[in-house]
Amino acid sequence: MQANRRRWLRLFSIVLFVAAWQAGSILVNDVDSLPAPLLVLQSLWEHFTEGELVESLLVTLRRVLIAFTLAMAIGTLLGFWMGRSNTVDATLDSILILGLNIPALVTIILCYLWIGLNETAAVVAVAINKIPTVMVTVREGAKAIDRELLDVARAYRIPRARTLTKVYLPQLYPYLMAAARSGLSLIWKIVLVVELLGRSNGVGFQLGMFFQFFDIKSILAYTISFAAIIMAIEFLLVQPLERRANRWRES
Amino acid sequence: MKLSVAIEEHRYSPRGDVVLRDVAIDTKAGEIVTLVGPSGAGKSTLLNIIGGLIKPLQGNITFTDINDKPVQPGTGYVFQSPRLMPWLSARDNISLVLDNNDSNRIANELLERVGLLDSADKFSGQLSGGMQRRVALARAFAVRPQLLLMDEPFVSLDQPTAELLRSQMFELWQADKPLVIFVTHDFNEALCVADRVIFFSANPGTPVLEISVDLPRPRSLDDDNIRQLRRTLLAEHPDILRGIEHNRDTL
Numbered sequence: 001m002q003a004n005r006r007r008w009l010r011l012f013s014i015v016l017f018v019a020a021w022q023a024g025s026i027l028v029n030d031v032d033s034l035p036a037p038l039l040v041l042q043s044l045w046e047h048f049t050e051g052e053l054v055e056s057l058l059v060t061l062r063r064v065l066i067a068f069t070l071a072m073a074i075g076t077l078l079g080f081w082m083g084r085s086n087t088v089d090a091t092l093d094s095i096l097i098l099g100l101n102i103p104a105l106v107t108i109i110l111c112y113l114w115i116g117l118n119e120t121a122a123v124v125a126v127a128i129n130k131i132p133t134v135m136v137t138v139r140e141g142a143k144a145i146d147r148e149l150l151d152v153a154r155a156y157r158i159p160r161a162r163t164l165t166k167v168y169l170p171q172l173y174p175y176l177m178a179a180a181r182s183g184l185s186l187i188w189k190i191v192l193v194v195e196l197l198g199r200s201n202g203v204g205f206q207l208g209m210f211f212q213f214f215d216i217k218s219i220l221a222y223t224i225s226f227a228a229i230i231m232a233i234e235f236l237l238v239q240p241l242e243r244r245a246n247r248w249r250e251s
Numbered sequence: 252m253k254l255s256v257a258i259e260e261h262r263y264s265p266r267g268d269v270v271l272r273d274v275a276i277d278t279k280a281g282e283i284v285t286l287v288g289p290s291g292a293g294k295s296t297l298l299n300i301i302g303g304l305i306k307p308l309q310g311n312i313t314f315t316d317i318n319d320k321p322v323q324p325g326t327g328y329v330f331q332s333p334r335l336m337p338w339l340s341a342r343d344n345i346s347l348v349l350d351n352n353d354s355n356r357i358a359n360e361l362l363e364r365v366g367l368l369d370s371a372d373k374f375s376g377q378l379s380g381g382m383q384r385r386v387a388l389a390r391a392f393a394v395r396p397q398l399l400l401m402d403e404p405f406v407s408l409d410q411p412t413a414e415l416l417r418s419q420m421f422e423l424w425q426a427d428k429p430l431v432i433f434v435t436h437d438f439n440e441a442l443c444v445a446d447r448v449i450f451f452s453a454n455p456g457t458p459v460l461e462i463s464v465d466l467p468r469p470r471s472l473d474d475d476n477i478r479q480l481r482r483t484l485l486a487e488h489p490d491i492l493r494g495i496e497h498n499r500d501t502l
Contacts, residue, residue: 148330148334149336151334154303156327156390158347159350162347248338249337249376
Protein backbone atom coordinates (compact mmCIF):
# COMPACT_ATOMS: atom_id res chain seq x y z
CA MET A 1 0.00 0.00 0.00
CA GLN A 2 2.72 2.41 1.10
CA ALA A 3 4.95 1.53 -1.86
CA ASN A 4 1.99 1.80 -4.22
CA ARG A 5 1.17 5.24 -2.93
CA ARG A 6 4.71 6.40 -3.39
CA ARG A 7 4.67 5.19 -6.97
CA TRP A 8 1.47 7.10 -7.72
CA LEU A 9 2.79 10.27 -6.14
CA ARG A 10 5.96 9.98 -8.17
CA LEU A 11 4.00 9.58 -11.39
CA PHE A 12 1.73 12.43 -10.37
CA SER A 13 4.65 14.83 -9.94
CA ILE A 14 5.92 14.00 -13.43
CA VAL A 15 2.49 14.51 -14.96
CA LEU A 16 2.17 17.81 -13.12
CA PHE A 17 5.55 18.93 -14.42
CA VAL A 18 4.68 18.11 -18.04
CA ALA A 19 1.29 19.84 -17.68
CA ALA A 20 2.97 22.99 -16.32
CA TRP A 21 5.42 22.91 -19.21
CA GLN A 22 2.58 22.58 -21.70
CA ALA A 23 0.69 25.45 -20.09
CA GLY A 24 3.84 27.58 -20.11
CA SER A 25 4.48 26.95 -23.78
CA ILE A 26 0.91 27.98 -24.62
CA LEU A 27 1.27 31.16 -22.56
CA VAL A 28 4.63 32.10 -24.06
CA ASN A 29 3.37 31.20 -27.51
CA ASP A 30 6.82 31.17 -29.11
CA VAL A 31 8.08 27.85 -30.49
CA ASP A 32 11.69 29.05 -30.49
CA SER A 33 11.96 29.94 -26.79
CA LEU A 34 9.65 27.39 -25.10
CA PRO A 35 8.51 24.59 -27.41
CA ALA A 36 5.70 22.33 -26.22
CA PRO A 37 6.60 18.91 -24.74
CA LEU A 38 5.35 17.06 -27.81
CA LEU A 39 7.57 19.11 -30.13
CA VAL A 40 10.57 18.38 -27.95
CA LEU A 41 9.73 14.67 -27.98
CA GLN A 42 9.57 14.83 -31.76
CA SER A 43 12.97 16.50 -31.85
CA LEU A 44 14.28 13.86 -29.46
CA TRP A 45 13.10 11.17 -31.85
CA GLU A 46 14.85 12.87 -34.77
CA HIS A 47 18.13 13.17 -32.89
CA PHE A 48 17.76 9.59 -31.79
CA THR A 49 17.17 8.18 -35.26
CA GLU A 50 19.76 10.35 -36.96
CA GLY A 51 22.36 8.81 -34.74
CA GLU A 52 24.37 11.59 -33.11
CA LEU A 53 22.32 11.55 -29.88
CA VAL A 54 23.10 7.94 -29.03
CA GLU A 55 26.74 8.38 -29.86
CA SER A 56 27.03 11.58 -27.82
CA LEU A 57 25.33 9.95 -24.87
CA LEU A 58 27.65 6.96 -25.01
CA VAL A 59 30.74 9.15 -25.19
CA THR A 60 29.57 11.23 -22.24
CA LEU A 61 28.46 8.19 -20.26
CA ARG A 62 31.91 6.67 -20.70
CA ARG A 63 33.59 9.82 -19.34
CA VAL A 64 31.15 9.90 -16.44
CA LEU A 65 31.86 6.28 -15.53
CA ILE A 66 35.63 6.61 -15.67
CA ALA A 67 35.67 9.86 -13.69
CA PHE A 68 33.16 8.44 -11.20
CA THR A 69 35.18 5.28 -10.60
CA LEU A 70 38.39 7.26 -10.23
CA ALA A 71 36.85 9.77 -7.83
CA MET A 72 35.15 7.12 -5.70
CA ALA A 73 38.28 4.97 -5.45
CA ILE A 74 40.68 7.77 -4.58
CA GLY A 75 38.19 9.68 -2.43
CA THR A 76 37.22 6.58 -0.45
CA LEU A 77 40.82 5.60 0.17
CA LEU A 78 41.91 9.05 1.31
CA GLY A 79 38.72 9.75 3.26
CA PHE A 80 38.93 6.43 5.09
CA TRP A 81 42.57 7.08 5.92
CA MET A 82 41.73 10.53 7.27
CA GLY A 83 38.89 9.15 9.36
CA ARG A 84 41.07 6.48 10.93
CA SER A 85 44.19 8.52 11.63
CA ASN A 86 44.31 11.90 13.34
CA THR A 87 47.75 12.58 11.88
CA VAL A 88 46.58 12.06 8.31
CA ASP A 89 43.41 14.02 9.05
CA ALA A 90 45.35 17.03 10.32
CA THR A 91 47.80 16.82 7.41
CA LEU A 92 45.26 16.61 4.63
CA ASP A 93 42.53 18.75 6.12
CA SER A 94 43.60 22.13 4.72
CA ILE A 95 44.22 20.64 1.27
CA LEU A 96 40.75 19.11 1.48
CA ILE A 97 39.15 22.46 2.29
CA LEU A 98 41.03 23.99 -0.63
CA GLY A 99 39.83 21.17 -2.90
CA LEU A 100 36.23 21.64 -1.80
CA ASN A 101 36.26 25.32 -2.62
CA ILE A 102 38.21 25.64 -5.87
CA PRO A 103 35.67 26.46 -8.60
CA ALA A 104 35.16 23.59 -11.03
CA LEU A 105 35.94 25.89 -13.91
CA VAL A 106 39.42 26.61 -12.52
CA THR A 107 40.39 22.94 -12.25
CA ILE A 108 39.00 22.25 -15.72
CA ILE A 109 40.94 25.07 -17.35
CA LEU A 110 44.13 24.22 -15.46
CA CYS A 111 43.88 20.54 -16.40
CA TYR A 112 43.46 21.42 -20.08
CA LEU A 113 46.40 23.82 -19.92
CA TRP A 114 48.70 21.48 -18.02
CA ILE A 115 47.75 18.08 -19.43
CA GLY A 116 46.57 19.17 -22.88
CA LEU A 117 43.26 19.21 -24.70
CA ASN A 118 42.77 15.47 -24.44
CA GLU A 119 40.65 12.75 -22.88
CA THR A 120 42.94 12.30 -19.85
CA ALA A 121 42.69 15.96 -18.93
CA ALA A 122 38.91 15.84 -19.26
CA VAL A 123 38.48 12.85 -16.99
CA VAL A 124 41.09 14.01 -14.46
CA ALA A 125 39.45 17.43 -14.24
CA VAL A 126 36.09 15.86 -13.43
CA ALA A 127 37.57 13.45 -10.90
CA ILE A 128 39.47 16.22 -9.10
CA ASN A 129 36.23 18.12 -8.69
CA LYS A 130 34.52 15.15 -7.10
CA ILE A 131 37.26 13.60 -4.93
CA PRO A 132 37.02 16.13 -2.05
CA THR A 133 33.29 15.59 -1.48
CA VAL A 134 33.77 11.82 -1.47
CA MET A 135 36.58 12.27 1.05
CA VAL A 136 34.44 14.37 3.38
CA THR A 137 31.58 11.86 3.36
CA VAL A 138 33.73 8.76 3.77
CA ARG A 139 35.78 10.43 6.50
CA GLU A 140 32.60 10.90 8.53
CA GLY A 141 31.79 7.23 8.00
CA ALA A 142 35.24 6.10 9.05
CA LYS A 143 35.02 8.22 12.19
CA ALA A 144 31.67 6.69 13.07
CA ILE A 145 33.00 3.11 12.96
CA ASP A 146 31.96 1.23 16.10
CA ARG A 147 35.06 0.63 18.24
CA GLU A 148 33.40 -2.20 20.13
CA LEU A 149 32.86 -4.21 16.96
CA LEU A 150 36.44 -3.54 15.88
CA ASP A 151 37.57 -4.93 19.23
CA VAL A 152 35.71 -8.14 18.38
CA ALA A 153 37.74 -8.39 15.17
CA ARG A 154 40.95 -7.73 17.09
CA ALA A 155 40.17 -10.09 19.95
CA TYR A 156 39.45 -12.94 17.52
CA ARG A 157 42.36 -11.94 15.27
CA ILE A 158 40.14 -11.85 12.20
CA PRO A 159 42.37 -11.43 9.11
CA ARG A 160 42.64 -7.92 7.75
CA ALA A 161 40.84 -8.50 4.46
CA ARG A 162 37.86 -10.11 6.17
CA THR A 163 37.75 -7.37 8.82
CA LEU A 164 37.58 -4.87 6.00
CA THR A 165 34.74 -6.55 4.12
CA LYS A 166 32.67 -7.83 7.06
CA VAL A 167 33.27 -5.28 9.80
CA TYR A 168 34.30 -1.97 8.22
CA LEU A 169 32.46 -1.97 4.89
CA PRO A 170 28.94 -2.64 6.17
CA GLN A 171 29.34 0.34 8.48
CA LEU A 172 30.73 2.50 5.68
CA TYR A 173 28.08 1.45 3.21
CA PRO A 174 25.52 4.21 3.89
CA TYR A 175 28.26 6.81 3.54
CA LEU A 176 29.57 5.23 0.33
CA MET A 177 26.04 5.20 -1.06
CA ALA A 178 25.57 8.86 -0.17
CA ALA A 179 28.91 9.73 -1.78
CA ALA A 180 28.06 7.72 -4.90
CA ARG A 181 24.65 9.27 -5.29
CA SER A 182 25.71 12.89 -4.89
CA GLY A 183 28.83 12.04 -6.86
CA LEU A 184 26.97 10.82 -9.91
CA SER A 185 24.84 13.95 -10.12
CA LEU A 186 27.81 16.29 -9.64
CA ILE A 187 29.89 14.44 -12.21
CA TRP A 188 27.15 14.59 -14.86
CA LYS A 189 27.07 18.32 -14.48
CA ILE A 190 30.82 18.84 -14.61
CA VAL A 191 31.41 16.45 -17.50
CA LEU A 192 29.19 18.60 -19.70
CA VAL A 193 31.20 21.73 -18.87
CA VAL A 194 34.42 19.86 -19.58
CA GLU A 195 33.06 18.75 -22.95
CA LEU A 196 31.84 22.20 -23.78
CA LEU A 197 35.25 23.71 -23.09
CA GLY A 198 37.64 21.26 -24.63
CA ARG A 199 36.19 18.21 -26.38
CA SER A 200 34.78 17.79 -29.87
CA ASN A 201 32.17 15.17 -28.98
CA GLY A 202 29.77 14.23 -26.24
CA VAL A 203 26.56 15.80 -24.96
CA GLY A 204 28.32 18.93 -23.69
CA PHE A 205 29.83 19.60 -27.09
CA GLN A 206 26.48 19.10 -28.81
CA LEU A 207 24.74 21.43 -26.37
CA GLY A 208 27.38 24.04 -27.16
CA MET A 209 26.52 23.74 -30.85
CA PHE A 210 22.79 24.07 -30.18
CA PHE A 211 23.52 27.11 -28.04
CA GLN A 212 25.23 28.79 -30.97
CA PHE A 213 22.21 28.11 -33.19
CA PHE A 214 19.72 29.11 -30.46
CA ASP A 215 18.21 25.64 -30.90
CA ILE A 216 16.22 25.42 -27.65
CA LYS A 217 14.16 22.47 -28.88
CA SER A 218 17.28 20.32 -29.29
CA ILE A 219 18.72 21.49 -25.99
CA LEU A 220 15.54 20.36 -24.23
CA ALA A 221 15.49 17.10 -26.17
CA TYR A 222 19.03 16.31 -25.02
CA THR A 223 18.17 17.27 -21.48
CA ILE A 224 15.24 14.85 -21.44
CA SER A 225 17.30 11.96 -22.71
CA PHE A 226 19.81 12.75 -20.04
CA ALA A 227 17.25 12.91 -17.27
CA ALA A 228 15.87 9.56 -18.40
CA ILE A 229 19.27 7.92 -18.05
CA ILE A 230 19.86 9.40 -14.60
CA MET A 231 16.45 8.20 -13.40
CA ALA A 232 17.10 4.75 -14.81
CA ILE A 233 20.39 4.54 -12.93
CA GLU A 234 18.75 5.76 -9.72
CA PHE A 235 15.76 3.43 -9.82
CA LEU A 236 17.30 0.36 -11.44
CA LEU A 237 20.75 0.40 -9.86
CA VAL A 238 21.20 2.70 -6.87
CA GLN A 239 17.93 2.10 -5.03
CA PRO A 240 17.90 -1.71 -5.36
CA LEU A 241 21.51 -1.81 -4.18
CA GLU A 242 20.62 0.32 -1.22
CA ARG A 243 17.62 -1.82 -0.32
CA ARG A 244 19.75 -4.94 -0.47
CA ALA A 245 22.43 -3.50 1.78
CA ASN A 246 19.86 -2.27 4.30
CA ARG A 247 17.99 -5.53 4.55
CA TRP A 248 19.29 -6.17 8.08
CA ARG A 249 18.02 -2.79 9.31
CA GLU A 250 14.43 -3.73 8.62
CA SER A 251 14.46 -6.53 11.17
CA MET B 252 48.46 -23.48 28.51
CA LYS B 253 49.18 -21.25 31.48
CA LEU B 254 48.83 -17.53 31.92
CA SER B 255 51.03 -15.28 33.96
CA VAL B 256 49.97 -11.69 34.62
CA ALA B 257 52.42 -9.25 36.17
CA ILE B 258 51.24 -5.66 36.04
CA GLU B 259 52.96 -3.10 38.23
CA GLU B 260 50.78 -0.27 37.14
CA HIS B 261 48.27 0.63 34.46
CA ARG B 262 46.64 3.95 33.61
CA TYR B 263 44.33 4.82 30.73
CA SER B 264 46.71 7.61 29.77
CA PRO B 265 50.26 8.30 30.95
CA ARG B 266 49.05 11.03 33.34
CA GLY B 267 45.65 9.56 34.14
CA ASP B 268 44.49 7.83 37.29
CA VAL B 269 45.96 4.47 38.21
CA VAL B 270 43.48 1.79 37.12
CA LEU B 271 45.40 -1.31 38.14
CA ARG B 272 48.27 -1.75 40.56
CA ASP B 273 50.34 -4.76 41.60
CA VAL B 274 48.32 -7.38 39.80
CA ALA B 275 50.09 -10.74 39.84
CA ILE B 276 48.11 -13.78 38.73
CA ASP B 277 49.42 -17.19 37.76
CA THR B 278 47.00 -19.75 36.48
CA LYS B 279 47.09 -23.48 36.05
CA ALA B 280 46.06 -25.07 32.78
CA GLY B 281 42.33 -25.51 32.32
CA GLU B 282 41.45 -23.42 35.33
CA ILE B 283 38.36 -21.25 35.66
CA VAL B 284 39.37 -18.07 37.44
CA THR B 285 36.78 -15.45 38.32
CA LEU B 286 37.68 -11.87 39.05
CA VAL B 287 35.20 -10.22 41.41
CA GLY B 288 35.11 -6.67 42.59
CA PRO B 289 33.11 -3.48 42.69
CA SER B 290 32.75 -1.42 39.54
CA GLY B 291 35.82 0.69 38.96
CA ALA B 292 38.15 -2.10 40.05
CA GLY B 293 39.64 -2.32 36.55
CA LYS B 294 38.42 -5.86 35.92
CA SER B 295 37.34 -5.24 32.33
CA THR B 296 40.55 -3.34 31.70
CA LEU B 297 42.56 -6.29 32.98
CA LEU B 298 40.62 -8.59 30.66
CA ASN B 299 41.32 -6.28 27.73
CA ILE B 300 45.02 -6.36 28.60
CA ILE B 301 45.05 -10.16 28.81
CA GLY B 302 43.16 -10.32 25.49
CA GLY B 303 45.76 -8.09 23.86
CA LEU B 304 43.30 -5.28 23.12
CA ILE B 305 45.33 -2.82 25.19
CA LYS B 306 48.94 -2.80 26.30
CA PRO B 307 49.71 -2.46 30.00
CA LEU B 308 51.66 0.67 30.87
CA GLN B 309 54.07 -1.26 33.08
CA GLY B 310 53.89 -5.00 33.12
CA ASN B 311 53.76 -8.22 31.18
CA ILE B 312 51.33 -10.86 30.10
CA THR B 313 52.86 -14.21 29.19
CA PHE B 314 51.31 -17.41 27.94
CA THR B 315 53.32 -20.63 28.19
CA ASP B 316 52.65 -24.21 27.14
CA ILE B 317 53.38 -27.29 29.25
CA ASN B 318 57.08 -27.06 28.31
CA ASP B 319 57.18 -23.45 29.52
CA LYS B 320 57.60 -22.22 25.96
CA PRO B 321 55.84 -18.96 25.19
CA VAL B 322 52.74 -19.38 23.02
CA GLN B 323 50.11 -17.19 21.42
CA PRO B 324 46.81 -18.75 22.53
CA GLY B 325 43.70 -18.92 20.39
CA THR B 326 41.30 -16.64 22.23
CA GLY B 327 37.56 -16.54 22.63
CA TYR B 328 36.12 -13.34 24.05
CA VAL B 329 32.62 -12.85 25.40
CA PHE B 330 32.02 -9.16 25.99
CA GLN B 331 29.65 -7.43 28.37
CA SER B 332 27.28 -6.80 25.47
CA PRO B 333 26.87 -9.48 22.79
CA ARG B 334 28.68 -7.38 20.15
CA LEU B 335 27.31 -9.27 17.16
CA MET B 336 27.63 -7.72 13.72
CA PRO B 337 24.04 -6.59 13.08
CA TRP B 338 24.43 -7.03 9.30
CA LEU B 339 25.33 -10.71 9.62
CA SER B 340 23.09 -13.64 10.44
CA ALA B 341 23.68 -15.60 13.63
CA ARG B 342 25.53 -18.23 11.61
CA ASP B 343 27.67 -15.71 9.76
CA ASN B 344 28.56 -14.01 13.02
CA ILE B 345 30.12 -17.27 14.14
CA SER B 346 31.79 -18.23 10.88
CA LEU B 347 33.22 -14.69 10.76
CA VAL B 348 35.75 -15.64 13.43
CA LEU B 349 36.61 -19.03 11.88
CA ASP B 350 39.36 -19.71 9.39
CA ASN B 351 38.58 -23.22 8.12
CA ASN B 352 36.64 -23.88 4.96
CA ASP B 353 33.87 -25.73 6.78
CA SER B 354 33.18 -22.77 9.03
CA ASN B 355 29.46 -22.97 8.25
CA ARG B 356 29.26 -26.52 9.51
CA ILE B 357 31.07 -25.60 12.72
CA ALA B 358 28.83 -22.56 13.17
CA ASN B 359 25.74 -24.74 12.76
CA GLU B 360 27.10 -27.26 15.22
CA LEU B 361 27.73 -24.60 17.86
CA LEU B 362 24.32 -23.02 17.26
CA GLU B 363 22.76 -26.42 17.79
CA ARG B 364 24.64 -26.87 21.06
CA VAL B 365 23.21 -23.59 22.40
CA GLY B 366 19.79 -24.49 21.00
CA LEU B 367 19.63 -21.83 18.30
CA LEU B 368 19.96 -23.78 15.06
CA ASP B 369 16.45 -22.69 14.09
CA SER B 370 17.54 -19.06 14.27
CA ALA B 371 20.77 -19.50 12.30
CA ASP B 372 19.61 -17.29 9.44
CA LYS B 373 18.21 -14.50 11.57
CA PHE B 374 19.95 -11.18 11.94
CA SER B 375 20.99 -10.37 15.48
CA GLY B 376 18.34 -7.63 15.62
CA GLN B 377 15.74 -10.34 15.26
CA LEU B 378 17.03 -12.24 18.29
CA SER B 379 16.18 -11.58 21.94
CA GLY B 380 18.88 -10.34 24.30
CA GLY B 381 19.35 -13.80 25.79
CA MET B 382 19.60 -15.39 22.33
CA GLN B 383 22.19 -12.83 21.25
CA ARG B 384 24.28 -13.73 24.27
CA ARG B 385 24.02 -17.40 23.37
CA VAL B 386 25.29 -16.62 19.88
CA ALA B 387 28.16 -14.66 21.44
CA LEU B 388 28.89 -17.66 23.65
CA ALA B 389 28.78 -20.01 20.67
CA ARG B 390 31.11 -17.69 18.77
CA ALA B 391 33.63 -17.77 21.61
CA PHE B 392 33.67 -21.57 21.73
CA ALA B 393 33.64 -21.96 17.94
CA VAL B 394 37.30 -21.02 17.70
CA ARG B 395 38.10 -23.84 20.17
CA PRO B 396 39.96 -21.36 22.32
CA GLN B 397 42.81 -22.17 24.65
CA LEU B 398 41.97 -18.96 26.45
CA LEU B 399 38.42 -17.84 27.08
CA LEU B 400 37.85 -14.32 28.36
CA MET B 401 34.40 -13.48 29.70
CA ASP B 402 33.44 -9.99 30.79
CA GLU B 403 30.21 -10.19 32.80
CA PRO B 404 28.78 -12.32 30.00
CA PHE B 405 25.45 -12.96 31.73
CA VAL B 406 24.82 -9.54 33.25
CA SER B 407 21.30 -8.07 33.01
CA LEU B 408 19.67 -11.40 32.18
CA ASP B 409 16.83 -12.79 34.22
CA GLN B 410 17.86 -15.55 36.65
CA PRO B 411 16.57 -18.61 34.71
CA THR B 412 18.19 -17.41 31.47
CA ALA B 413 21.48 -16.68 33.22
CA GLU B 414 21.34 -20.11 34.83
CA LEU B 415 20.73 -21.74 31.43
CA LEU B 416 23.64 -19.90 29.88
CA ARG B 417 25.96 -20.80 32.73
CA SER B 418 25.12 -24.47 32.31
CA GLN B 419 25.56 -24.24 28.50
CA MET B 420 28.89 -22.53 29.05
CA PHE B 421 29.99 -25.31 31.39
CA GLU B 422 28.96 -28.02 28.89
CA LEU B 423 30.89 -26.32 26.09
CA TRP B 424 33.86 -25.78 28.36
CA GLN B 425 34.12 -29.48 29.13
CA ALA B 426 35.10 -30.45 25.58
CA ASP B 427 38.50 -28.73 25.52
CA LYS B 428 38.72 -27.28 29.03
CA PRO B 429 40.30 -23.99 28.06
CA LEU B 430 41.64 -21.57 30.62
CA VAL B 431 38.79 -19.22 31.55
CA ILE B 432 39.10 -15.75 33.03
CA PHE B 433 35.61 -14.72 34.08
CA VAL B 434 34.85 -11.22 35.29
CA THR B 435 31.76 -10.53 37.37
CA HIS B 436 30.59 -8.19 40.09
CA ASP B 437 28.21 -10.86 41.35
CA PHE B 438 29.71 -12.73 44.29
CA ASN B 439 27.30 -15.66 43.97
CA GLU B 440 27.95 -16.07 40.28
CA ALA B 441 31.70 -16.04 40.95
CA LEU B 442 31.38 -18.88 43.46
CA CYS B 443 29.10 -20.78 41.12
CA VAL B 444 31.48 -20.66 38.16
CA ALA B 445 34.99 -20.69 39.58
CA ASP B 446 37.81 -22.99 40.54
CA ARG B 447 39.42 -19.93 42.03
CA VAL B 448 38.01 -16.53 42.92
CA ILE B 449 40.19 -13.43 43.05
CA PHE B 450 38.68 -10.42 44.80
CA PHE B 451 39.64 -6.94 43.67
CA SER B 452 39.43 -3.66 45.51
CA ALA B 453 38.70 -0.47 43.59
CA ASN B 454 40.73 2.69 42.91
CA PRO B 455 43.19 1.40 41.99
CA GLY B 456 42.22 -2.18 41.14
CA THR B 457 44.32 -4.59 43.18
CA PRO B 458 43.77 -8.23 44.13
CA VAL B 459 43.05 -8.38 47.84
CA LEU B 460 41.90 -11.94 48.45
CA GLU B 461 42.06 -15.26 46.70
CA ILE B 462 40.09 -18.39 47.48
CA SER B 463 39.73 -21.84 45.91
CA VAL B 464 36.30 -23.28 45.30
CA ASP B 465 36.45 -27.07 45.51
CA LEU B 466 32.82 -27.86 44.97
CA PRO B 467 31.46 -30.48 42.57
CA ARG B 468 29.95 -29.40 39.25
CA PRO B 469 27.43 -28.66 37.87
CA ARG B 470 26.58 -26.05 40.45
CA SER B 471 23.65 -23.74 40.76
CA LEU B 472 23.30 -20.43 42.56
CA ASP B 473 20.91 -21.98 45.06
CA ASP B 474 23.07 -24.94 46.03
CA ASP B 475 23.39 -25.33 49.75
CA ASN B 476 27.17 -25.64 49.70
CA ILE B 477 27.48 -22.40 47.73
CA ARG B 478 25.27 -20.56 50.21
CA GLN B 479 27.32 -22.11 52.97
CA LEU B 480 30.61 -21.03 51.41
CA ARG B 481 29.29 -17.53 50.90
CA ARG B 482 28.24 -17.21 54.55
CA THR B 483 31.63 -18.45 55.74
CA LEU B 484 33.48 -16.01 53.51
CA LEU B 485 31.33 -13.10 54.59
CA ALA B 486 32.03 -13.92 58.21
CA GLU B 487 35.78 -14.25 57.64
CA HIS B 488 36.32 -11.20 55.41
CA PRO B 489 33.53 -8.75 56.11
CA ASP B 490 35.57 -5.68 55.20
CA ILE B 491 36.71 -6.96 51.80
CA LEU B 492 33.34 -8.26 50.75
CA ARG B 493 31.25 -5.38 52.01
CA GLY B 494 31.51 -3.37 48.79
CA ILE B 495 30.55 -6.35 46.66
CA GLU B 496 27.67 -7.38 48.90
CA HIS B 497 26.38 -3.85 49.02
CA ASN B 498 26.32 -3.89 45.26
CA ARG B 499 24.22 -6.97 45.28
CA ASP B 500 21.73 -5.94 47.95
CA THR B 501 20.81 -2.76 46.17
CA LEU B 502 20.06 -4.60 42.96
